[in-house]
Amino acid sequence: MASINPLSGAQSQQSPLETLLAAYRAQQERPLQALRERQQLLQSQRNLLSSLRNTLQELLARAVDVAQRGTNPFAARKVESSSPDIATASADSSAILGSVTLFVERLARADVLASNRLSRTAPFGITGTRSFQLTANGTTVTVSVTFDGSETTEQALRRIAAAINSTADVGATATVVQDTPSTVRLTLIAKQTGSPAAITFDDPEGLLATLGWTPALFADPANRTVMTDSSAGYQLSAVEQLNAQVVLNGISLVRPTNTFDDALPGVRLTLLRAQRSGDPPVTLTTTVDTDKVANYITTLLNAYNDALKALNSALSKEFKGDGWTRALLLQLRAIVSEQLGSGSLRSLSDIGITIGKDGTLTLSAKDRLQQQLQNDPSQVAQLLGANGGFADRLRTLLEEMTASNGGLGARMRMTDERIRNLSTRIRQLQQRIDQQVEAYRREYLKLQQLYSMAQSQLGLLGNFASPSSGIPLVSP
Template structure:
């Protein structure tokens, strides 16, 4: 095939035409409009893909933030005990409190068995060598005293190093030092100590005492006895995590017959603050959707999602939140009942007067409607209600998922179209180069013929002159 440079050199010499430039101009005139049309569609399609992706991501972010805020404890405030000297209460991390207020009666505290040596020892006095065997609810362990640790301090350290459920300490007063042993709380955690036997000095640390030698009892092992909302609860500890869901009860003193009420103080300002923040964040999301779906008017371009069904479905589903039942009990069951209304553009407004009136009338009911302890289908609360909307919008059969798949396929199709336009342009260039190559050969033949004729005419003219 004749190259562009060959065509240019030959034709330019005869006609003054730059064929390479002419081919480029013809190809560009054919290719550019087609490329521009496809790329314009690509840009619009990509804008729609990005807008839908942003809207979908915003749904996730909004739902996650709402769930973190309304976690079943936001409106519980701080736990309050009517007798802080008897019972203290706190939230259990990661759990939602239920069943408040709760009434508690403490009949008996849990206690640990403790014993003290009957004899006092001077500093650095030997206690005797041998073996002490400790028996607990979980098994037994031995403590050996020899020349390396034959002292009250050595015995204490050896018991503690065994880590068998009995701890040792030393109490010192004017009479000298005594060994104190303590087990774990709960009636099942009592222990016994057996000395090496016979007349060995370590028999002084036996319990129960054997042969007149041994330690004296200070406290016995016992369980806590508590009445919670009329139900007796027995525990081996003074910390109770299982009587009221999500609440840790710490028993401080026994007072049979005395009712202690544990409740959460209602932080009314927090409820309003959270709802105000919800309305603000909702309006930001709805405003972005309004802008993305705005139609083009008076020659102005519309939003990337103008006319997109998925966006309309998203806005319609979000708008239903104000009237959707958040609970099936009480006087206030929806956002509309507590003063949240929808504006003409789909954004929300909180009527403070109406909200304050509802909150004053039933603060617990409003809090429970917005943030139930355990969300259910009948009592979803605000966070679950929005989560349900999001789940429905992003379901495999939803218009949002369908639109995202459709736009993804269109993007691939437009890429193929652009490649085809380029392939067609390459073929057009080849055709032009072939055409100009043929013209080049014809011109060469014509010039050769012209040169032969001119030579013959010159010969004839010279002959006639002679």
């Protein structure tokens, strides 16, 4: 009868052993799996807390901005032009509401000076270095040009232009213009508009005189020499013609640029085109920029709504039933139901903000906001940003909540500590299980070795006892 080997096949195949060990490991790791699931939940909560902190910090930043900027954002103004192709305007919070009339008589222009018409290929005939002083934009610079005597007139003009343009702080730009196939002219144009930027020069060495530029051109600022198709001169006769001129509410105004910053309080005028005699004046109307204020307020409301949605989402998922999260949500919602500020406006509904069933805020009545802004923007500012206002109360709550030592920070640190503790427990339990499995494996292999030795000894004894061995059997 064949003997039964309880460990048969173990020496050539380890799957029975591994099956037993895997079953043991699975049974031992059931508590470990529960710990891992708990760790995953805590990590999800930690990620959610981090996201919630970012959302609350964004709301805090918006609230701080509203609380610190005072009345200005709520006193935004805009200016509408009846002829935006002629003149436009912008306004700040100091602009006075109402309309003015504007007639653009002349735009500001940059001064232009041109040389005589000169033959392109004619020898220029000057050798050595020549210098002159050029004044434009109220700044005088010295320009030096070196000639070797071989230059044509066109080459010489290009050297002069290059020398002017490369001089530091020069107030004009020089250009060589080929006005006909055989002739060229040197032109200067001031870098700024208006009479203060007018171009003059001092030519003690006579270089510019060869171009037709002499002091006689600008001897009388009111009657300068005007260029022709062939002779040197300025584009405009009178220096005063370089300035912009308008009639504002019947008053004549002159400025060196096409932007008027000081004509009306808080208003910047930009001139685009001169008008002709008989054209109707442009009407500029300054009104409350309700859209700009509404966008400013909506940015705060959106940040508030995002915070509510984040808290509600947390309560429906990872923080379901969590008292701390619900308390924070209720604190945020309570702010909008209280009296706010210290002015005549005490509720968000006074400026057209409605509260939805879920607590979110919407600026749904812009006309009500516009009316309050026209009446007194400072009251809107008090309701939202002043001491005790909506943004101020949000700031007070959120600064404490999002501070490193605040409630949210403490909650995050506590969660981090719990995650670390669970990680330690998981690691230690895993090590114990791994060690026990290895201990069983070693014990099994040891038993296997002992069994193999016993089998060998039993076989040896059997050989001694067989008839073919020649050893007589002893009768009992």
